[in-house]
Amino acid sequence: MTDPASAADRRSRVLADGNEIPLLGLGVWQIPDGRECEDAVRWALAAGYRHIDTAQAYRNERSVGRALRDSGVPRDEVFLTTKFFPGHRDPEQEVQRSLERLGVDFVDLYIIHWPQGGPTWAWDGMQRAHERGYARSIGVSNFDVAELSSLFEVAEVPPVVDQVQFSPFEFRRGLLSACEQRDVAIEAYSPLGTGRHLGDRRVAGIADRLGRTPAQVLIRWALQRGLVVLPKSTHRERIESNAQVFDFALTDEDMAALDGLDRTGGTDRAQENAWW
Numbered sequence: 001m002t003d004p005a006s007a008a009d010r011r012s013r014v015l016a017d018g019n020e021i022p023l024l025g026l027g028v029w030q031i032p033d034g035r036e037c038e039d040a041v042r043w044a045l046a047a048g049y050r051h052i053d054t055a056q057a058y059r060n061e062r063s064v065g066r067a068l069r070d071s072g073v074p075r076d077e078v079f080l081t082t083k084f085f086p087g088h089r090d091p092e093q094e095v096q097r098s099l100e101r102l103g104v105d106f107v108d109l110y111i112i113h114w115p116q117g118g119p120t121w122a123w124d125g126m127q128r129a130h131e132r133g134y135a136r137s138i139g140v141s142n143f144d145v146a147e148l149s150s151l152f153e154v155a156e157v158p159p160v161v162d163q164v165q166f167s168p169f170e171f172r173r174g175l176l177s178a179c180e181q182r183d184v185a186i187e188a189y190s191p192l193g194t195g196r197h198l199g200d201r202r203v204a205g206i207a208d209r210l211g212r213t214p215a216q217v218l219i220r221w222a223l224q225r226g227l228v229v230l231p232k233s234t235h236r237e238r239i240e241s242n243a244q245v246f247d248f249a250l251t252d253e254d255m256a257a258l259d260g261l262d263r264t265g266g267t268d269r270a271q272e273n274a275w276w
């Protein structure tokens with residue numbers, strides 16, 4: 001059996017399609033286009049992040065692209081994700097617009113942002129985006145187990161990730177084990193509960209004892225649970241400290257205590273309140 005602590009000391013994992021994904025990425029949800037987003041991405045790349053996660057709906061792809069170019073980090077060293085906004089009709093056409101805004105020839109990962117209108121209709125366009133080389137890997141976000149199963153029934157190229165809100169407080173065990181069975185990697189968005197989980201006294205207790213920050217504890221928990229993890233910050237020192245998570249390990253006891261914070265009942269659902 002793989003020791004979860006040492007597994008988390010790897011910085012990347014291989015997806016079902018053979019592509020490699022860095023386990024830690026900067027999420028840029030809710031960072032407005034412009035200086036704030038460019039700074040966040042530039043600081044992240046300077047701090048050693050090699051994975052940036054944006055979306056058409058975030059409206060900040062231009063800033064992500066500009067920061068990537070300005071950083072001097074070679075394109076082929078950075079794993080870049082964007083997401084298809086399912087209010088539009090054609091994922092292939094929309095990814096080309098994303099590439100233009102980002103100023104790149106391809107994204108590493110392109111995912112359906114949420115299953116609006118059903119889980120399967122957009123997949124043909126996603127596969128075309130993949131076939132034409134616009135996206136090296138394709139996947140989904142906010143899909144629950146039933147939606148993933150429907151998609152697997154029709155997919156010629158299966159999705160390799162499902163990006164969902166995931167943290168000890170949203171420990172979706174049912175979804176995680178179904179994804180593990182299908183070799184779909186879970187990517188954890190809002191791993192800090194958009195900041196809300198950082199003030200929890202049980203998280204703070206573990207952090208104090210280890211001389212770490214609550215954010216580092218939550219990010220480390222995700223790594224040790226085998227997830228790709230996408231914390232967001234616009235502050236340089238936080239972006240840097242959130243990446244200092246490969247030099248310590250949570251014990252089995254701490255992991256179990258954090259697991260116990262789950263408020264979803266180990267759900268196989270992707271989110272509690274669909275917004276579409």
Ligand code: A2P
Nearest residue numbers: 190191192193194195215231232233234235238
């Ligand atoms: P900010 O962007 O102002 O730094 P999540 O990743 O779950 O979406 O959480 C993001 C929220 O958590 C943001 O409000 C972010 O604030 C805050 N945050 C991120 N990292 C830290 C940190 N190390 N310490 C305190 N707050 C943080």
